[in-house]
Amino acid sequence: MVVDGGSGATGAPGASGARGRDGGAASSGRSAVLPVLLGVLVLAAAAAPVVHRYLVAYPDDQWQVDLEVYREAGRSLLLGRPVYEFLTESPQLLPFTYPTFSAVLSVPLALLPWGAAGWVWTGVQLALLWLVVGLAFAPLLARAGRWAPLAQGVVAGACVWISPVGENLRFGQVNLVLVSLCLLDVVRGHDGVRLGRHRVRWPRGALVGIAVAVKLTPGVFLIHFALTRQWRELRNAVLAAAGVTVATFLLAPEASLEFWTSALLDPERLGPNAGSSNQSVRGFLLRLYLPEAVTTLLWVLLAGTAAALGLAVARRLHRRGALVGEVAACGVVALLLSPVSWLHHFVWGVLVLGAVLGDGRERRRAVVAVVGFALLSVAWPWWGANLLAERSVPVPLARAVQSADLWWACLALVALARLVRVPASGAGERRPVESSHSR
Numbered sequence: 001m002v003v004d005g006g007s008g009a010t011g012a013p014g015a016s017g018a019r020g021r022d023g024g025a026a027s028s029g030r031s032a033v034l035p036v037l038l039g040v041l042v043l044a045a046a047a048a049p050v051v052h053r054y055l056v057a058y059p060d061d062q063w064q065v066d067l068e069v070y071r072e073a074g075r076s077l078l079l080g081r082p083v084y085e086f087l088t089e090s091p092q093l094l095p096f097t098y099p100t101f102s103a104v105l106s107v108p109l110a111l112l113p114w115g116a117a118g119w120v121w122t123g124v125q126l127a128l129l130w131l132v133v134g135l136a137f138a139p140l141l142a143r144a145g146r147w148a149p150l151a152q153g154v155v156a157g158a159c160v161w162i163s164p165v166g167e168n169l170r171f172g173q174v175n176l177v178l179v180s181l182c183l184l185d186v187v188r189g190h191d192g193v194r195l196g197r198h199r200v201r202w203p204r205g206a207l208v209g210i211a212v213a214v215k216l217t218p219g220v221f222l223i224h225f226a227l228t229r230q231w232r233e234l235r236n237a238v239l240a241a242a243g244v245t246v247a248t249f250l251l252a253p254e255a256s257l258e259f260w261t262s263a264l265l266d267p268e269r270l271g272p273n274a275g276s277s278n279q280s281v282r283g284f285l286l287r288l289y290l291p292e293a294v295t296t297l298l299w300v301l302l303a304g305t306a307a308a309l310g311l312a313v314a315r316r317l318h319r320r321g322a323l324v325g326e327v328a329a330c331g332v333v334a335l336l337l338s339p340v341s342w343l344h345h346f347v348w349g350v351l352v353l354g355a356v357l358g359d360g361r362e363r364r365r366a367v368v369a370v371v372g373f374a375l376l377s378v379a380w381p382w383w384g385a386n387l388l389a390e391r392s393v394p395v396p397l398a399r400a401v402q403s404a405d406l407w408w409a410c411l412a413l414v415a416l417a418r419l420v421r422v423p424a425s426g427a428g429e430r431r432p433v434e435s436s437h438s439r
Contacts, residue, residue, distance in 0.1 A: 039153025046157025054170045064118040067172025069094050073103035074110030083255040084263045097269050100256045101213045101248040121172050128176040130156050135187050136324050136354030162376045167344035175347045181211040187323045205233030209240025220334040228318045270340045276381040279405040280341035306336040313417045325355035325420040332409050349376050352412045355420050365419050380404030
């Protein structure tokens, strides 16, 4: 009132300053939108050939086959038919193998027309890839300043072309959901995320618990929380997983009972476990065609050893405060430990690449990340399977190539242990704090 009612000499600067501030804010807002828009366009352009291949040019009977499994599980709940007995249409004839909570989450897909569901889910996966890259490559992206979203689009666009991401888009898989939940929880669980003017927070560990309820393999994080004495996170994860599982049981008791007493105990429901696509330790052993008792014994020994060493790496990274590396190591352990780890499960490799690369200033880390990216861009298991048909190629060499993603996972743990450190001010990471978790 006093300023507005004063002389022109006094009032004019105030009015001019207000207009300047408003204009500057508007200009800043517009300048902030441009890098995001360009980043999204780069990701869309990079993904376009992959999306065209798998959603436009692909045969109808091969179209989004795993998404069809999820969608039909949601339809089974709506129609009252047995969730775990229904098979998708020929020639796939695939059963639903996930916990019943996943079927509940699939209900919105069941409400969409089949054609629309594939496109919508592909869009969701690309959005999640954008999120994962933003968190996993945060130190590198921070070097781009205001153009960080554009750099994020470039990195995400490159990641579309690695084999596991392409396989997720091809089948309409759910792995990017699991990776996003676990990464977001560990990296941002302390501070939450900002949406507009509001900051969304959750009990750290709860998102990991939800991921466990969606699919059991993220249960590795529960072991990791216990080993690193993150008791609060462990409690929150267990409560979240148990809570949604109990709620699902109340909603769909018959399906839930069938999963926990029958479907869960039948690994053959997952498909041919000895096939090239299974890149777990057990898959490798099954392809050796040893006696069943020997295979089981070796699996227990090797998987147990891999889990112990891998979780030790995750614990070391936790102590260093390397959050992305911590999540990446746990994800790799899940790949090695699971009875079945298909090619698309190796989307955890995106986190490995981001953790190893860091801010990109160290040549050794950059070289290892680029080589890791190149190796992950090739569908080695299919090459190995083709080499087996060539009589001129020694069988041991063909078998080794056939399990190349397994070797990649083992080397990833070595790289994480030896190379990942936290820079003086690493975005998306924190300094090690033991006491807050040890009380």
